[in-house]
Amino acid sequence: MSTQEQHPPTTTTPPRTEALTATASTSAGTPPGQVHPAIAPPPGRAADRGGLDRFVFGVAAVVALAFCAWGIAAPSNLGSVSSSALDWVVTNLGWFFVILATGFVIFVLVLAASRYGRIPLGRDDEQPEFRTASWIAMMFSAGMGIGLMFYGVNEPLTHFVTPPPGTVEGETGAAVRTAMATTMFHWSLHPWAIYAVVGIAIAYGCFRRGRRQLFSSAFAPLFGRGRAEGRVGRMIDVLAIFATLFGSATSLGLGALQIGSGLQVLTGIGEVGNTVLILVITVLTAAFVASAVSGVARGIQYLSNINMVLACLLALFIFVGGPTVFILNIIPNAVGAYFSELGLMAGRTGAAGGDAAAEWLSGWTVFYWAWWISWTPFVGVFIARISRGRTIRQFVTGVLLVPSVVSLLWFSIFGGAAIADQQAGRELAAEAGPEAQLFGMLADYPLATVTTVLVVVLVSIFFVSGADAASVVMGTLSERGSLNPSRFTVVFWGVLTGAVAAIMLAVGEDALEGLKNLVIVAALPFAVVMVLLCVSLVKDLRRDPMMLRHDAATVAVEQAVVEGLTKHGDEFTLVVGHQPESEDADGDGTSPTVVRTGVQPPEETDRR
Incomplete structure (x- = not known):
């Protein structure tokens, strides 16, 4: 059998060999003068219409301001309502978050392994916008932030001393494995699969389909273009703003807690209360507003790059100055424990351990899944922006593996050093609160004052640059997908994010619990949006020109x-x-x- 293009014959066809013609057509037909959808090139990027979307901005702003007014006028009432809402969500819908997170991991892995994995996030012949080394470096920066600084010591140490209910006895060799496995479960494949879902949808819509950089644009295949650009789509953008607002406010609140603890160590001012924490948020929010107004975006970007270097130097300092051999042993131990216990951790719900398990889940796993979901508008847009020209398979491989390796190294170094201190009789977990445990560990190392200042500076820059980036995302959603939202909109959302962070710290007796309560409740509506996003994405990919060609070729040639x-x-x-x-x-x-x-x-x- 042979395959050839048809042209005027130059030789005589051998006996018994005849030509068979196979043609493929569409049921709707291709109108004369139009390019067939199977070979049509991706359209250019949608025009940046800009301008404030009064419905999206108005609804989101009014509800957010009402929340702030509620927190100022009746903080205790807001605290009690948020606690009650959290109890209801965890009791009735905790299983939803647990299943959803694992579902996203399976979804992106199947997507990458399937025929859709070869679809590029751009034109068919488009090369990646960034070299692989630069792409990985930027992915590394996306994997760092206030969360790693806050939980780097706290989470492995906490799970070592008090393992999840129904697992192992605390402060044993088995507890080390469980602590590292649980930490990696919360910080590796699952969160980055959540980000990957949004990143693929945004990158595919913008670079392959020429849509605007809005969440609502990704729902055109599901709801139709009219509804996606109408009230339905606008409500989706409003929910994306809320998710970003509360997720970013949680990060800022954690940063304020850690900065306050660092100031306590450096100045000896005694226990830091909410007044000092709110003052810290106010000062850093003012710094962000000043940077936004003065247009020093390049300066913030420059400082952020310096922050990455400083974070690596801090990790190297702990690795070399701490229990190096113990840390090296923990790395393969953590990987093995993670994969061996993955099924158990992914299926852990309140049904298995009663009230103790439900309380643990609300403070850890369910909180994390809600936090990651609330961060998807920011991180998803970021990784989409830097991934133009890569195939879906390359995207998923990089997004899941690179940050997971960064998290593995970070938690092995900081968590391993803290566990070694605890095993040596330091009692680090009992001496300091979650926000102060990193400083407590650094006190046993040389140059303790210098490293404490370094941590405070790191968290402060993460605070300012994080507020900057999140506010730009909310501004983009408020201004019809504009890549350069107005200064007023960006500053408005930045100030409001700081205000929400301050209120979240003040609404509960335990500031950290107040942060966790509200982010879980706020992320629930957007979790439903992400489920619909997966359905819309698959529907979109099935009509991709590359897939249409593949289907037509398969059927035509086979018949x-x-x-x-x-x-x-x-x-x-x-x-x-x-x-x-x-x-x-x-x-x-x-x-x-x-x-x-x-x-x-x-x-x-x-x-x-």
Whole structure:
């Protein structure tokens, strides 16, 4: 069997070898003068219409300001309501967060392994915008932040001293494995799979389909273009703003707690209360507003790059000056424990351990899944922006593996050093609160004052740059996908994020619990949005030009081969060429093989 292009014959066809024509057509047909959707190039990026979307901005701003007013006027009432809401969510919907997070991991892995994995996030022949080394470096920066600084020591140490209910006895060799496995469960594949879902949807819509950089734009395949750009889509953008607002405010609150603890160590001012924490938030929010107004975005970016270097130097200092061999032993131990206990951790719900398990889940796993979901508008847009030209398979591989390796090294170094201190009788877990445990560990190392100042500076810059980036995302959502939202909109959301962080710290007796309570409740509506996003993405990918070509080719060639084998045995030729249905393909009185694939142009569905 051979395959050739059709052109005027120059030789005589051998005996018993005849041409068989296979043609593919769409059920809707391709109008004259239009390019077939299977070979149409991706359109250019949608025009940046800009301008404030009064509905999105107005609804989000009014509700957020009402929340702030509630917190100022009746903080105890807000605290009690948020606690009650949290209890209801964890009791009735904790299973939803648990299943959802694992579902996202399976979804992106199947997507990458399937035929959709070869679809590029751009034109068919487009090369990656950034070199692989630069792409990995930027992915590394996305994996760092206030969360790693706050929980780097706290989480492994806490799980070592008090393992999850129903697992192992605390402060044993088995507890080391469980502590590292649980920490990696919370910080590796699951969170980055959540980010990957949004990153793929945004990158594919912008770079492959030419849509605007809005969450609502990704729902055109599911709801139709009209609804995606109407009230339904705008409400999705409002929910994305709320998720970003509360997720960012939680990060800022954690940063304020750690900065306050550092100031306590450096100045000896005694226990830090909410007044000092709110003052810290106010000062750093003012610094962010000043940077936004003065247009020193390059300066913030420069400081952020310096922050990455300083974070690496801090980790290297702990690795070299701490229990180096113990840390090296923990790294493979953590990897093995993670994969061996993955099924158990992924299926852990309140049903297995009663109230103790439910309380533990609300403070750890469910909180993390809600926090990651609330951060998807920011991190998802960021990783989408730097991944243009890469295939979905390359995207998933990089997004899941690179940050996971960073988290493994970070928690092995800081968590391993803290566990070694605890095993040596330091009692680090009992001496300091979660926000102060890093400083407590550094007190046993040389240059304790210098490293304490370094941590405070690191967290402060993460605070300012994080507020900057999150506010730009909320500004983009408020201004119809504009890549350069107005200064007023950015500053408004930045100030409001700081205000929400301050209120979240003040609403409960335990500031950390107040942060966790509200982020879980706020993330619930957006979790539903992300489920619908997966459905919309699959529907979009099924109509990708590359997939249409693949489907048409598969059906056409398969039916042509069957026809050829039936009529001519092993000796026949497939000919590529235009063949009207009414013509006789091979002059023997038979009609050609015509394959109809049922392909429908995606814009037809969008218009509906």
